[in-house]
Amino acid sequence: MKSLHKVLTAAGLLLALPAHALTIEFDYTYDTRGFFTDLTTGTPMTERRALLEQAASFYSGFTDSLTAITPQAGDSWSVQITHPSLGGPLITLSNIDIAADTLRIYVGGSNSAPGVLGFANTGFNLTASGSDTFIDAVTTRGQENTTGSTATDYGVWGGMIWFNAANDWYFGSDTSGLTAGHPDFLTTATHELGHILGYGEADSWLAQIDNGYFTGAASVAAYGSAVPLDQYGSHWANDTMSTYQGVAQETLMDPSTTPGTRELPTLLDYAAFKDIGWQVNVTTVPEPDTYALLLTGLALIGLSARRRTA
Ligand SMILES: [Zn+2]
Known part of the structure; x- marks a missing residue:
């Protein structure tokens, strides 16, 4: 019985193709307070950035078929995100391209009240106009039944994460140097990515x-x-x-x-x-x-x- 069940499960997976591994792209455009970039030299802080990639790797086993967002003549879209380095004002992103099966996440950090580790959101005031296919790509990434109280799926363009630089973070990829009192950056990054992927946020979660x-x-x-x-x-x-x-x-x-x-x-x-x-x-x-x-x-x-x- 068990082996038969496994064979059937595998067959079901094959039938669900085409589905592609999820890619999470981090964007440092708004990293203006030196959380991921050495501001005096302009050099990327590779250890911290590598930890974001490590956090994303925990979701690389997800497969789906997310439509690309590629505005053509007559198409436009915008979304507002919290500035990832200031934590306060909104930035408007307009007509950015996002590849198929990819989420774009803007990241940064700055000092705030201790205790808070970070926060994430997928933006506000999403607008889209143009062809139906384009609007669908922006709002659902081509997924079915993503809104309302009976939603069963989720599709999003990406989002933002702000990290609180006031914490005495542990920036290690393994736990060998992780000691009491130091928040683990990898844990917080992986947690915040989870929210952008819809945990606690998606209509299909709320439903x-x-x-x-x-x-x-x-x-x-x-x-x-x-x-x-x-x-x-x-x-x-x-x-x-x-x-x-x-x-x-x-x-x-x-x-x-x-x-x-x-x-x-x-x-x-x-x-x-x-x-x-x-x-x-x-x-x-x-x-x-x-x-x-x-x-x-x-x-x-x-x-x-x-x-x-x-
Ligand atoms: Zn949370």
Whole structure:
């Protein structure tokens, strides 16, 4: 039975083609406060930029068929984003080209009140005019049923992420130098990318919330029941647990991360993206007969892992 199921699943994946791996492009045009660029020399800060690429790699197993946004004569579009280095004023982006299966994300950082790590958005006041195909590319990237209370899919042009430079960040690709009190930049970058990919934001996310619980089928399978959310419905409830590579870990998309710890996308986080409408590599989502076992182990580990010192 099990092997037959796997064969059928693989066949189903093949039928879903053509779908292409997701590319996330980072744009440093508005990195004007020196978070990713040495302002005195103009040199890119390659270690930090490499961490953004590492964060994006956690989503490279997503496949979809996102239409390119390429304005032709008679087409135009615009969107306003929060300035990624100032955190406040809006910038208007007009008629930018975005390749197929690609999201463009404008990044930067500046000092703000301590405690906040960063934030992301996909912009405001999106406008599009021209051919129907072009408008569809801008607003849904060619995805079906992306808006309203029964939405099942998601398509977006990209977005912005601002990082709070006031934090004493840990900028390492592995955790060997990660010590107490230092927020892990890779964790925050990966978390913020998750919001741009629709977590907590997409209509297809909102459509699956019932009384403070997320009811998407893959998430329920991964968690064992409807998943409790935070008070805003934009994260899992604080301290929600799942597994990363078979080891119990607090979810990436709960609202906070203890400084000095790293959180990467767990099975439950990936399940949410599947529920939002991304075609998530099937090996990252638990099958029904394995999640019960994982949850059993998780409960035991969870008991001995109470932490969060501040
Ligand atoms: Zn968040």
